[in-house]
Amino acid sequence: MRRCNVCGREKVDKKFKHRNKKTCLSCETIWWRQVLRSMVKERQLTPVERLANRSGYMGSAFLMLSPYLLPFDGLGAYTYLVGAILSMPQVWVAKQWNIVALNFNLLVGYGIYIYKMTIG
Numbered sequence: 001m002r003r004c005n006v007c008g009r010e011k012v013d014k015k016f017k018h019r020n021k022k023t024c025l026s027c028e029t030i031w032w033r034q035v036l037r038s039m040v041k042e043r044q045l046t047p048v049e050r051l052a053n054r055s056g057y058m059g060s061a062f063l064m065l066s067p068y069l070l071p072f073d074g075l076g077a078y079t080y081l082v083g084a085i086l087s088m089p090q091v092w093v094a095k096q097w098n099i100v101a102l103n104f105n106l107l108v109g110y111g112i113y114i115y116k117m118t119i120g
């Protein structure tokens, strides 16, 4: 027995399309809900996407931290590089090429910054 998330009634498991479904079949087969469902692709994240997402969150944390660390002997520049490298897989897997370009620009820009800071 499970509770439908639309009508709120308790129903037996065979009244649901599969075990992960939260909406019962009778609520799902309403014509306007079928129209809405036809517009959404049902899928789960692959292991690569999950791993890339976790790495992306860590990279974002480094990127958020970086501006505050820049005054401390340019420590922020290194965290910018780490953040860009960590968040690259997520945007690459999701094919968000504008963010890939942005991260690549971070790598090049702060790479030059660190090079000038240490060498010249």
Ligand SMILES: [Zn+2]
Residues within 6 Å of the ligand: 004, 005, 006, 007, 008, 009, 023, 024, 025, 026, 027
């Ligand atoms: Zn229902």
